[in-house]
Amino acid sequence: MSVQRAIFEDLKHSIARIGRKGHIVLPATQPARISTGHTIVDSALGGGLMRGALHDILPVNPQDGAAASGFALGLVALFSCQKTNWVWVRQGMAGKETGEPYGPGLAAFGLDPNRLILVMTGDIREALRATEESVRCSALSSVLFEPWGDPKALDLTATRRLILAAEASNVALITLRSGGHVALGSARTRWAISAASSNPEQGATGTNAGIGNPIFKVALTLNRQAGAGEPDGPWIMEWNHAKRIFKPAALSVARPTEAINRSVTSPRTASKSLSGVLRNAG
Secondary structure (H helix, E strand, O other): OOOOHHHHHHHHHHHHHHHHHHHHHHHOOOEEEOOOOOOHHHOOOOOOOEEOOEEEEEEEHHHHHHHHHHHHHHHHHHOEEEEEEEEEEHHHHHHHHEEEEEEHHHHHHOOOHHEEEEEEEEEEEHHHHHHHHHOOOOOOOOEEOOOOHHHHOOOOOHHHHHHHHHHHHHEEEEEEEEOOOOOOOOOOEEEEEEEEEOOOOOOOOHHHOEEEEEEEEEEEEEOOOOOOOEEEEEEEEEEEEOOOOOEEEHHHHHHOOHHHHHOOOHHHHHHHHHHHEOOOOO
8 A cells, every 4th residue: 555545545434434433523513604703804714714615824935834824723712612633734845845744843832742643645636535545534623725836636626526525515615725825715714824023022121022822913804705796905914822812912002004005024033932833843
């Protein structure tokens, strides 16, 4: 049996085990939409993010990859509760370029690493197959699919298959497009993410002031949710790992839009608050 086949079979067995016990941990009914915690964003979305839909995330620039990863993981946390499992399917190049998931960092971000099923593959077709198999499992809260670049196999037919599976299972499908540029035509929402400056930790001053919660500059560039408005933003959004929600960052309240646009700092500085989530191998 090939290595790729062995990985896929292991994933199927893991999902089967979840499926047999999924009814124990999942609520009897789940809301059709989930609040982001940010009331203005929820209003633009027509009441929150839809379950059973594809939400596409791209970094604005290559150096915004860490910010895009952090925002994607925030969406995973929104759709998850502490007792539900989720799957992260990654092409190997994504790990080489952005780092590998780090358990303590995920926990600090508000995600239980014991609930993560991580699938790594170097082949886009195997990654698509693993993603489709995962998103069909209604006992999962969400599936994060991270292809690398713009592979030809990730075409309209492939994405449509994924979306139909998500609609049938009511599982949220989030695509993290590290290294990608071509838009996925079947997405319900698309988000352009860049890094913004994190505020100092509350109550800390001087040399004791550490980096605070992750903050993102977020633009909703595609909005096809029922009852939603036009594409909107940008917003400056802060991730609250304790409450597992986004909220308006203090910066977005204190300054007008022109100042917000000028305030985005070096991704190298802003990504410090996300550095524990992904670690470089070796």
